[in-house]
Amino acid sequence: MGTWTWFHKLSSPPHFYRIAGKMIPWFAIPAALLMAYGLYAGLVLAPADYQQGDAFRIIYVHAPAAWLSLMCYSVMAVAAAVGLVWRIKLAHALAAATAPIGASFAFLCLATGSIWGRPMWGTWWTWDARLTSQLILLFLYLGYMALRSAYDDLGKADRASAVLAVVGIVNVPIIHFSVTWWNSLHQGSTVLRKGGPAMPPSMLIPLIACFFGFTFLYAALACVRVRAEVLRRERNAHWLKDLTAPRLGAQ
Amino acid sequence: MNDFLAMGGYGAYVWTSYGLAAIVLVWNIRSALEAHRDARHRAERALSMAATDAATRSM
Numbered sequence: 404m405g406t407w408t409w410f411h412k413l414s415s416p417p418h419f420y421r422i423a424g425k426m427i428p429w430f431a432i433p434a435a436l437l438m439a440y441g442l443y444a445g446l447v448l449a450p451a452d453y454q455q456g457d458a459f460r461i462i463y464v465h466a467p468a469a470w471l472s473l474m475c476y477s478v479m480a481v482a483a484a485v486g487l488v489w490r491i492k493l494a495h496a497l498a499a500a501t502a503p504i505g506a507s508f509a510f511l512c513l514a515t516g517s518i519w520g521r522p523m524w525g526t527w528w529t530w531d532a533r534l535t536s537q538l539i540l541l542f543l544y545l546g547y548m549a550l551r552s553a554y555d556d557l558g559k560a561d562r563a564s565a566v567l568a569v570v571g572i573v574n575v576p577i578i579h580f581s582v583t584w585w586n587s588l589h590q591g592s593t594v595l596r597k598g599g600p601a602m603p604p605s606m607l608i609p610l611i612a613c614f615f616g617f618t619f620l621y622a623a624l625a626c627v628r629v630r631a632e633v634l635r636r637e638r639n640a641h642w643l644k645d646l647t648a649p650r651l652g653a654q
Numbered sequence: 655m656n657d658f659l660a661m662g663g664y665g666a667y668v669w670t671s672y673g674l675a676a677i678v679l680v681w682n683i684r685s686a687l688e689a690h691r692d693a694r695h696r697a698e699r700a701l702s703m704a705a706t707d708a709a710t711r712s713m
Contacts (some may be wrong), residue, residue: 446672447658457661460668464675504682515671522667604702620679627686634693638700 417642418477422625430623437616445607461519467617468511473575475505479607480572483565492636495561500628524588533589538585544572
């Protein structure tokens with residue numbers, strides 16, 4: 404089977420629905436293993452930081468949440484752009500499926516950052532570039548979802564919200580570079596920095612496991628949610644009959 | 655064990671953060687499964703309604 408045939412088959416809703424379903428355990432199981440190891444090693448095995456003591460352990464949930472909130476937005480914006488330009492319903496479905504996941508991790512990032520900031524900086528919140536741009540990211544997600552729910556017609560919701568998603572992408576590099584461009588209370592990058600990660604392996608390896616674990620979790624969640632979005636868009640399609648009649652499995 | 659829970663005096667901050675992370679993870683899993691289940695039920699209902707319509711029309 405040629406690449407094009409494969410791609411064409413994937414883009415048909417019934418195949419996509421089935422393949423997304425089959426992929427779920429392949430993402431969910433590595434996610435569970437990596438997160439279990441990463442969070443356990445971060446809490447128990449990694450040594451306390453010489454400056455921040457045990458408070459630094461918040462990094463194992465805060466940094467992967469921050470990463471996912473940015474990655475989800477990028478996926479959402481690119482999918483929305485593809486949906487707008489080539490009028491591909493599946494791309495809009497992926498964008499819509501990604502938004503609530505990204506929003507939840509943007510919230511987790513802000514909340515854990517605030518909790519970490521209290522003992523380290525002496526304040527829960529400050530209006531500096533990193534914190535403010537991350538808060539805007541959360542509002543972009545919420546705006547995107549509110550805009551979608553304002554339309555009864557899914558096609559209109561897809562197109563209107565896609566424009567917002569695409570425009571909002573400018574915020575993503577602003578968040579990433581905010582600690583370099585402006586004076587910020589927030590520390591610079593720990594892992595992706597010039598001269599290599601500023602952490603010993605005993606701290607770094609659990610963190611990397613968490614990054615991959617959270618990313619696999621996103622993939623598993625996106626598979627489940629995108630299937631729901633496909634069903635919403637294919638409500639009266641005849642292929643659903645084959646799917647619903649024998650009740651193949653719970654998923 | 656108490657030392658571990660105390661987290662060098664940062665226990666409240668560390669455990670609240672991990673607690674929130676647990677809530678967000680559980681919410682994500684549950685709401686994704688729920689969204690899929692709802693969409694599936696709606697699709698099934700729409701199909702059975704369409705089938706009834708077709709049956710009535712052919713009578």
